[in-house]
Amino acid sequence: MITIKLHTFRVALLTAGVASMFDPALAQDATIAELTKPASSVSAGIGYWTDDRRQQGIYDGMRDRGPYGLLDLDVVKRDDATGTWLTFSGRNLGLTTREFRGEWLRQGDIGAFIEYSRIPRDNPYIVNTGLQGIGSDRLIVSGAGATAFGFGNIDLGTVRDVANLGFFKHLMPGLNFRVNFKNDRKEGTRMWGRGGAPEFAVEPIDSTTRQLDARLDYTGKVFQLSGGYYGSWYNNAYNLVNTTLNGGAAATQYFLSLPLDNEAHQVYLDGGMNFTASTRGTLKIQYTRATQDERLPTRDIAGLSLATAPTNLDGQVDTTLVQLGLTSRPTSRLSLAANLRYHDVREKTPQARYVQTGAGTCATTATCVDNTPLSFRTLTGKVEGTYRLPMQFSVIGGVDLRNQDRTIPVGAGSINVAGVDRQRYVPFRADIDETTYRVQLRRSMSETVNGSVAFLHSKRDGSAYSLTNETESDEINPIHIADRKRNKWRASLDWMPAEQLSFQFNIEDARDKYGTSAARPYGLRDGDAVLYSVDANYALNDKWQVNAYYSHDKTKATQFGQRATTGTAAPAEKLAQLEDVGNAFGVGVQGRTSERLRIGMDLQWIRNESKYPETITLTGAGTVFPAGITGPLPEIDNKLIRLKLFAAYALQKSSELRFDVIHERWETNDWTWQFANGTPFVYGTATDGTMVLADPKQTSNFVGVRYIHRFR
Amino acid sequence: MKVVRIVAAMATCMLAALATSAATAASAPKDLVLKGDAKCTTCHDEGDSPRVLEIGKTRHGTIADRRVGTCTSCHGESDKHIADAEKGGKKPAPPDVAFGPKAPTPVNARNGACLSCHQGGTRIHWQSSTHAARDVACSSCHQIHTAHDKARDRYTQTETCFKCHKEQRAQINRPSHHPVVEGKMSCSSCHNVHGDNPKQLARASVNETCFSCHMEKRGPFVHNHQPVQEDCGICHNPHGTTIANLLKSRPPFLCQECHSHTSHPSQASGLPTARTTGTTALGSVARGCLNCHTNIHGSNSTQNSATAGRFRR
Incomplete structure (x- = not known):
């Protein structure tokens, strides 16, 4: 029996093979099915990093030396008769960065999906501390001598678990309903400060963010409308952290506030209408109400709040957005676009006094603090025209206008004297106006050369400054509201000298000049930014491709300020000339050495240098720096080299083995966590004692092997 | 017997092939x-x-x-x-x-x-987007004839965007960055490249976009920090920087772009030579000004005036 079955099978096989040989239609069907039917794959393997990668492994779930499981899935099934898709994709399933998505969809009718993604963020530093209570809302800092705690290394970091659910229903021709719900749970710990003193603390993180978006989309040939509701909720498990110093006096107990629960509800409407074949109008309306009304945690602790202070902030911010847009192409050569946008953020939180130390009038014998509700309205308008010239050239010109109007949150009543806001530490402008002119010449759709040159000029100024209660504070032009002139050039060129070879060149140059005056000499004076880059692609033949890029960027800022007398240090004026230089180079090669073997290489070299020279000109008697401080700050140099190699060998038509090798080298001389002599920074003098170490050189190698199987 | 079977099978195949060929030749082209x-x-x-x-x-x-x-x-x-x-x-x-x-x-x-x-x-507002105004075609970014459109995959999307956005390509590889290189975010996590919001953001403003993941910064707080409420981009560059927490500049320089007080806020940059708690020595090292002003995005504390309004608690 067995022999007969075997013969029957062999003959059947032979028949099918020969039939396909003689019937090209059968062979063609198989080829077409392979080209047109969705395919699935599974990839499983193992990899190994030879050393820790505290800097480069912050987010990728492979920070520590050791083995890692490599598992990816991509399953796609489609029922052609009904257009029903069933898909499941999973990535990094063997790592802490795992994620998956499952979807069922009857295309054009109804569908739903579920997504999950874990996003870790590991702190790159080694922290040696005696701090007790990490991860909770009660922290105790190590004292001195007998009150010191035992020390140990701790790992800090957060993990986000993001889940997303979605549903879609096609209701009638042109009309769809969609709803999305996203739940983002974040847990872990974050480096912090104790606030009352420069001491180490750790913020406990246990919060949940939820977002719901439900919308109806109507899409017609002439008219489109989309409207819905977007709600978002933030919930924090902690609202206050109680910190004490072991053995410290009662006055060294500090309560650190945390973000409180808040929520926002938005209704929105987007519309578009084609008035004619060449003219279209759009509309955007949004109204949002955000509130924060959780009970203030310090309100219930004796001595931490004014007796008459509200127990809740009753915070409310209403935001209105209205935008109208018009685009038109009156002739085949000319197109125009214009829009007007009104964005109003209005904080309606009642103003109240929360703090008062001392008795009597706030402006004289007492120090008082009110909450500071802030409102601002931004009105922007844009007009732009494009005119198409012969030889595929076009010229674009445009003007942008931006007006911002803020409501100055001055303290109520007795806090302020003669127009001076005693609660503020920075001068303030109610109105800001900015006008931007743009012009661009571009050539597109040429056989071999495309490119553009653009120039932008903008000017920002505003109303008179409202004053603070301190002369020196008033002498600055705050960066975001200061007078500013900006000139920006941008040029790009795509050049294809041969079918197989292409280049892309980019140059960008931006220069900002900030306004100063005799009464207000301090702040940022100017800022420059340049970027050059070149990209090249070369297809040697059908089997081999090479690409490479180089990019260079430099940003500079000149910042002028005053320094008050500090200890032995004299009063002075400071001129800092900050500079950041970035260089990046990459080259990639991919090819096929045979029908079965593909190989490739990708090299990345990145260097970032930062310079902080600061010239100090003394304006009085004293030393340049206070005792125990040296300057200026040293330069910082960050370097990364990453070389990736891969080889994929096809075992069969539907399966392959892939080998990956990575060499990664990260090097820095960043002194952020160091004293002037290069030793690790330590908090406190006698107490605390937390030491933070950054590993300046991290070299690690990765080897990985995967088996990949494709199927239908 | 075995030979007979094989010959019969081959004959069947040949007949079938002939019949199919004839039918194919007679019929109209097939989709x-x-x-x-x-x-x-x-x-x-x-x-x-x-x-x-x-x-x-x-x-x-x-x-x-x-x-x-x-x-x-x-x-x-x-x-x-x-x-x-x-x-x-x-x-x-x-x-x-x-x-x-x-x-x-x-x-x-x-x-x-x-x-x-x-x-x-x-995509209702596509025509008034910057991409449309710059003659970007849908097919400049999207691949239609493939099961795997790079622009729609978080892990490969940057290949598409960085064809034009070279500055962002340089920034995204800096030491402090969002997890874009690692594939946990993509450009479209923050940008609606088909829309016409400022900077083609996914939501109406910079802050609304940032709040979708960083909602703890939304407030409102008892003590608001004005630039924080207006635009996260005043202090942060979301595409990447060389300074922790995506800061554009390093404390104390960053803070001194707005603050020029007497006393320690006006300190010159410098590093302490030894352990210290002096505020004039700690503006540059460790967390810089944030060593003490730790709740810089806003505070809900009502503890005394010197700390509550200055984001220390």
Whole structure:
């Protein structure tokens, strides 16, 4: 029996093979099915990093030396008769960065999906501390001598678990309903400060963010409308952290506030209408109400709040957005676009006094603090025209206008004297106006050369400054509201000298000049930014491709300020000339050495240098720096080299083995966590004692092997 | 017996092949993927341009969805292209609507082909977007004839965006960055590249966009920090920087862009030579000014005036 079955099978096989040989239609069907039917794959393997990668492994779930499981899935099934898709994709399933998505969809009718993604963020530093209570809302800092705690290394970091659910229903021709719900749970710990003193603390993180978006989309040939509701909720498990110093006096107990629960509800409407074949109008309306009304945690602790202070902030911010847009192409050569946008953020939180130390009038014998509700309205308008010239050239010109109007949150009543806001530490402008002119010449759709040159000029100024209660504070032009002139050039060129070879060149140059005056000499004076880059692609033949890029960027800022007398240090004026230089180079090669073997290489070299020279000109008697401080700050140099190699060998038509090798080298001389002599920074003098170490050189190698199987 | 069976099988195959060939020759050209695509796929078949047929793997190739068109829905009737091809010889005229980098079809017409179905939802404002104004075609970013469109995959999307956005390519590889390189976020996590919000953001403003993940910064707080409430981008560069927490500049320089107080806020930059708690020595090292002003995004504390209003607690 067995022999007969075997013969029957062999003959059947032979028949099918020969039939396909003689019937090209059968062979063609198989080829077409392979080209047109969705395919699935599974990839499983193992990899190994030879050393820790505290800097480069912050987010990728492979920070520590050791083995890692490599598992990816991509399953796609489609029922052609009904257009029903069933898909499941999973990535990094063997790592802490795992994620998956499952979807069922009857295309054009109804569908739903579920997504999950874990996003870790590991702190790159080694922290040696005696701090007790990490991860909770009660922290105790190590004292001195007998009150010191035992020390140990701790790992800090957060993990986000993001889940997303979605549903879609096609209701009638042109009309769809969609709803999305996203739940983002974040847990872990974050480096912090104790606030009352420069001491180490750790913020406990246990919060949940939820977002719901439900919308109806109507899409017609002439008219489109989309409207819905977007709600978002933030919930924090902690609202206050109680910190004490072991053995410290009662006055060294500090309560650190945390973000409180808040929520926002938005209704929105987007519309578009084609008035004619060449003219279209759009509309955007949004109204949002955000509130924060959780009970203030310090309100219930004796001595931490004014007796008459509200127990809740009753915070409310209403935001209105209205935008109208018009685009038109009156002739085949000319197109125009214009829009007007009104964005109003209005904080309606009642103003109240929360703090008062001392008795009597706030402006004289007492120090008082009110909450500071802030409102601002931004009105922007844009007009732009494009005119198409012969030889595929076009010229674009445009003007942008931006007006911002803020409501100055001055303290109520007795806090302020003669127009001076005693609660503020920075001068303030109610109105800001900015006008931007743009012009661009571009050539597109040429056989071999495309490119553009653009120039932008903008000017920002505003109303008179409202004053603070301190002369020196008033002498600055705050960066975001200061007078500013900006000139920006941008040029790009795509050049294809041969079918197989292409280049892309980019140059960008931006220069900002900030306004100063005799009464207000301090702040940022100017800022420059340049970027050059070149990209090249070369297809040697059908089997081999090479690409490479180089990019260079430099940003500079000149910042002028005053320094008050500090200890032995004299009063002075400071001129800092900050500079950041970035260089990046990459080259990639991919090819096929045979029908079965593909190989490739990708090299990345990145260097970032930062310079902080600061010239100090003394304006009085004293030393340049206070005792125990040296300057200026040293330069910082960050370097990364990453070389990736891969080889994929096809075992069969539907399966392959892939080998990956990575060499990664990260090097820095960043002194952020160091004293002037290069030793690790330590908090406190006698107490605390937390030491933070950054590993300046991290070299690690990765080897990985995967088996990949494709199927239908 | 075995030989007889084999001969019989071969004979059956040959007859079947002959019969099939005859039938094929007699019938009209058959659609390969889409309804009515024979007009195109008689030439653009698996031998001529196999990648074209891969549209069958996509949503555009799901013919059970009656909204799905055929080749000519996007490429136009292309009569001249077909007539030239039938004549043979010279290279035929391009289709009425062609999408390649050197295609003569104006970008407006190329995008019109896509927008005839995809104008709704988050693409309502496409025409007034910066991308549209700069003649970016849908096909500049999207690959239609493939199951795996790089622009729609978080892990590969940057390859598309960085073709033009070189500054962001440089920034995203800096030591402090969002997890874009690692594939946990993509450009479209924050940007709606089909929309016309400022900076083509996904939401109406910078802050609204940032709050979708960093909602703890939304407040309102008892003590608001004014620039924080207005624009996260005043202090942070979300694409990447060399300073922790995506800061644009390093404390104390960053803080001194606005603050010029007497006492320690005006300190010159410098590093302490030894352990200290002096505030004039700690503006540059460790967390800089944030060593003490730890709740810099806003505070809800009501503990005494010197700390509450200055984001220390």
